[in-house]
Amino acid sequence: MIMREIRILHMYSDMLDLYGDNGNIEILSYRAKARGIETVVEHHSVGTKDTDFSSYDLIYLGGGADFEQQLLAEDLQSCRDEIMKAFDNGTFFLLICGGYQLMGEYYKDSNGEVINGLGMFPYHTAASLNKNKRCIGNIVIEAELNGEKYKVIGFENHGGQTSQTDKPFGNVIYGNGNRFESKDEGYFDKNVIATYLHGPLLSKNPKLADYIIKYCAERNKEPVKMTPLDDTLEEKAREVLFSRLDK
Ligand code: GLN
Numbered sequence: 001m002i003m004r005e006i007r008i009l010h011m012y013s014d015m016l017d018l019y020g021d022n023g024n025i026e027i028l029s030y031r032a033k034a035r036g037i038e039t040v041v042e043h044h045s046v047g048t049k050d051t052d053f054s055s056y057d058l059i060y061l062g063g064g065a066d067f068e069q070q071l072l073a074e075d076l077q078s079c080r081d082e083i084m085k086a087f088d089n090g091t092f093f094l095l096i097c098g099g100y101q102l103m104g105e106y107y108k109d110s111n112g113e114v115i116n117g118l119g120m121f122p123y124h125t126a127a128s129l130n131k132n133k134r135c136i137g138n139i140v141i142e143a144e145l146n147g148e149k150y151k152v153i154g155f156e157n158h159g160g161q162t163s164q165t166d167k168p169f170g171n172v173i174y175g176n177g178n179r180f181e182s183k184d185e186g187y188f189d190k191n192v193i194a195t196y197l198h199g200p201l202l203s204k205n206p207k208l209a210d211y212i213i214k215y216c217a218e219r220n221k222e223p224v225k226m227t228p229l230d231d232t233l234e235e236k237a238r239e240v241l242f243s244r245l246d247k
Contacts, residue, residue, distance in 0.1 A: 021062030061099025127159035139175025154197025
């Protein structure tokens with residue numbers, strides 16, 4: 001029997017790991033394995049040579065502080081063409097917070113310094129020069145996955161205010177989103193989900209993890225059967241998290 005495999009490229013895992021963002025990869029591997037799908041996780045960081053970006057089904061970037069974003073910006077730019085090619089080849093991109101900002105036009109940080117983004121997507125981000133002005137706290141958005149509405153819960157902490165997200169990931173139900181008190185959160189297109197939600201995102205939102213696994217397992221392959229998993233504990237945890245927000 002041919003085993004299904006998902007190839008994941010985790011970029012800058014040594015620098016972009018705010019609030020346990022690296023845990024998202026563990027969730028993907030765990031939930032894929034429960035369906036008989038193996039995951040291969042490889043890494044690219046500053047100085048890694050000859051990464052074959054298009055050979056991956058998923059490219060993942062977590063969140064990071066302005067300092068780390070500055071440190072890796074040049075390396076990221078040097079991979080621009082190959083990363084764009086991967087996107088055109090249908091590789092899925094999951095981008096959290098700092099990673100989200102770096103794939104847009106630019107990020108102007110809280111010192112007023114501009115970090116050029118890859119310009120893969122039309123949005124741009126600027127942080128307030130007042131370092132205390134940040135969007136911080138729990139957040140709930142309503143997203144649509146395969147035509148079904150799903151509440152995605154997470155935690156946001158960003159100074160960056162993102163504009164021109166013509167295709168948001170979801171509508172904000174609780175929290176800030178792309179900007180202070182905005183109605184929209186993140187960016188979502190066929191093979192990209194970019195969001196400010198840490199959490200780790202996928203442990204709090206198992207249906208979102210399954211959406212990404214299915215996409216990646218089926219990239220250039222036959223449809224895959226996603227046997228439902230017992231998510232009783234995950235659902236209970238979500239209930240508790242939602243109930244806390246009403247207080
Ligand atoms: N440094 C960015 C900001 O403050 C991103 C922070 C993050 O990844 N949480 O907006």
